[in-house]
Amino acid sequence: xxxxxxxxxxxxxxxxxxxxxxxxxxxxxxxxxxxxxxxxxxxxxxxxxxxxxxxxxxxxxxxxxxxxxxxxxxxxxxxxxxxxxxxxxxxxxxxxxxxxxxxxxxxxxxxxxxxxxxxxxxxxxxxxxxxxxxxxxxxxxxxxxxxxxxxxxxxxxxxxxxxxxxxxxxxxxxxxxxxxxxxxxxxxxxxxxxxxxxxxxxxxxxxxxxxxxxxxxxxxxxxxxxxxxxxxxxxxxxxxxxxxxxxxxxxxxxxxxxxxxxxxxxxxxxxxxxxxxxxxxxxxxxxxxxxxxxxxxxxxxxxxxxxxxxxxxxxxxxxxxxxxxxxxxxxxxxxxxxxxxxxxxxxxxxxxxxxxxxxxxxxxxxx
Numbered sequence: 555x556x557x558x559x560x561x562x563x564x565x566x567x568x569x570x571x572x573x574x575x576x577x578x579x580x581x582x583x584x585x586x587x588x589x590x591x592x593x594x595x596x597x598x599x600x601x602x603x604x605x606x607x608x609x610x611x612x613x614x615x616x617x618x619x620x621x622x623x624x625x626x627x628x629x630x631x632x633x634x635x636x637x638x639x640x641x642x643x644x645x646x647x648x649x650x651x652x653x654x655x656x657x658x659x660x661x662x663x664x665x666x667x668x669x670x671x672x673x674x675x676x677x678x679x680x681x682x683x684x685x686x687x688x689x690x691x692x693x694x695x696x697x698x699x700x701x702x703x704x705x706x707x708x709x710x711x712x713x714x715x716x717x718x719x720x721x722x723x724x725x726x727x728x729x730x731x732x733x734x735x736x737x738x739x740x741x742x743x744x745x746x747x748x749x750x751x752x753x754x755x756x757x758x759x760x761x762x763x764x765x766x767x768x769x770x771x772x773x774x775x776x777x778x779x780x781x782x783x784x785x786x787x788x789x790x791x792x793x794x795x796x797x798x799x800x801x802x803x804x805x806x807x808x809x810x811x812x813x814x815x816x817x818x819x820x821x822x823x824x825x826x827x828x829x830x831x832x833x834x835x836x837x838x839x840x841x842x843x844x845x846x847x848x849x850x851x852x853x854x855x856x857x858x859x860x861x862x863x864x865x866x867x868x869x870x871x872x873x874x875x876x877x878x879x880x881x882x883x884x885x886x887x888x889x890x891x892x893x894x895x896x897x898x899x900x901x902x903x904x905x906x907x908x909x910x911x912x913x914x915x916x917x918x919x920x921x
Contacts, residue, residue, distance in 0.1 A: 567804075569664060570617075570657035578658065580609040590633050592709035592751015594661050597629045603658040604629075604651070617654045618647055619793045624779055625651075631777040632659060632711070637732050637754040639717075639773070642781035645847020647793075648757040651781070652713050655755060660710040665701035669716035669724075678702055678727040679737055692741035702754065703737055709749030714756040718766055725772055728754070732775035761845065783828070783848065790821050790848055797852045802859055809863035812855050812870050819912060823879065823902075824851050827893075832901060839901060840893045844885035854878040876915035884920070894920055 571578060578594075581603055587596025595603075602609065604625050606616030618625060631638045632655065640648040656663035667677050680703050686696035705712035717725060731737060735748040756776065758768070784790035795817055802811060812820075826832050826839055828846040844850075858878040862870045884890040898920065902913045 570654045571661055571663055574603070574615075574617075574654075574657065577603065577609065577612065577614050578661070580612040581614065581658075584610040590751070592749060593659050595658060597633055600629050600655065600658045601625055604654055616796075618651050619789060619796070620647075620781070620784065624781065627777075628655065628779055631779075632753050632755070635735070635753075636777045637756065637775055639756045639758065639776035639778045640781055641758050641760060641778060643783055643847060644759050644761055644845040645849030646781040646783055647849075648759075648781055649715055652715070652755045652757055656711040656713055660705075660708075660751070662710060663713065665705045665710060665712045667701055667712065667714045669714060669719040671719060671721070673720045673724050675724055675727045676700070678724060678731070680739065694742065697739065697742070702731065703746055705754075706731075706735070706737065706746055706748035706752050709751035711752075712754050714754055716759065717756045718758040718768060720766060722766055722769065725766065725768060729769075729772055729775060732772075787818075787821060787825065787833070790825065790851075791817050793848055794821060794851050794855065798855045798859075801852070801856045805856075805860075807856070807859045807863050809859040809866075809868045810870060812859070815908075816870060816875060817855070819909070820851050820855060820875065820879070823897075824848075826901065827883065827897065837901065839897050842883050842885065842890040842893045844883070844890065846883070850882050854882045857881070872911040872915040875912060876919045879916055880919045891920060 581599045582595050585595050585599045587598045589596050593600075599609070601622075602614050604617050605622050607614050628638055628640070628651070638655075640652060642648055653663040656665075667673065678700055680700055681698045682692070683696045683698055686693065690696065699707070702712040702714075704710075714728070717728075732754065735752065737746045738744075739746065784793060791814075795812075795814075798817075799811055802809070822833060824846050827841055830841050831838055854875075855878065858870055858874040861877060862868055862874045866874060880894075883894050894916075898913060898916055902909055902916070905913075
């Protein structure tokens with residue numbers, strides 16, 4: 555095994571372009587479509603990479619399970635000079651889709667601006683190496699390019715995560731970039747002009763709309779695609795099963811993969827608490843304050859597997875699931891604890907013998 559392979563094995567998390575390197579290579583070799591300027595493969599091959607299919611003899615695993623038309627719209631947007639904004643509830647795979655689109659189109663998903671309350675305009679445009687600036691004045695060597703500027707220079711894809719968490723002046727710095735496709739550097743008397751292939755994929759949570767609402771001027775620069783929560787029980791179970799298996803493999807968790815019965819139970823609980831109603835629509839339930847997303851269900855199950863592997867027999871038990879459910883649902887202590895107690899007593903308790911073990915374990919954990 556080479557040094558590079560050993561280093562990759564030691565990484566906690568591989569980027570999409572490394573994780574799926576074989577698939578990307580197979581798609582590039584089998585590609586017979588027209589490849590846009592700056593892209594590594596045709597739009598049809600990008601769609602296959604995201605939605606799954608075949609590349610020659612290789613099976614391409616689906617990276618996003620959902621409405622295929624949404625993926626087609628996202629890819630078609632990036633073929634033009636329009637930027638792409640993915641909006642949805644937390645846990646609807648916005649960042650995951652953004653990363654995999656960047657990996658397929660440009661081969662590098664690492665040009666990322668992470669939106670926070672502390673993100674400044676320098677993170678969007680450029681900054682300076684102040685030691686070099688003081689020593690020699692403004693020079694090209696002292697310029698520190700933002701991920702967006704680097705993407706413009708290379709004709710690649712930049713990602714802007716959680717854009718609505720940034721202050722309005724930071725968001726507005728994007729307007730001229732998206733309109734003019736340039737960044738002016740007056741200290742050097744030059745402009746950075748974007749090469750063909752440059753685009754930005756931004757994400758925003760619907761839960762964060764009240765943090766810093768995007769201006770109408772900025773929204774007009776994006777094609778907006780809303781990613782919904784999984785539409786059906788079967789789809790959500792499939793997503794959870796796939797991702798739990800992948801994560802468990804990457805962390806080498808020495809525990810059995812959750813049974814289909816355990817997956818269905820967790821997804822049932824999450825869908826009911828999220829919607830405020832039982833699946834049969836006969837009873838209303840209260841929803842906790844936190845986010846009850848598909849991503850949370852995946853995290854819950856992997857944590858429960860780690861618990862079973864480290865402190866149990868390696869077989870996932872009702873007690874392991876109960877511990878995960880308690881941590882995922884009870885976030886705003888007192889209020890969420892009461893919501894969870896009502897759900898246990900009014901819904902889960904009435905579901906009979908098949909749910910009895912999980913109900914008892916959850917009830918004991920929530921006391």
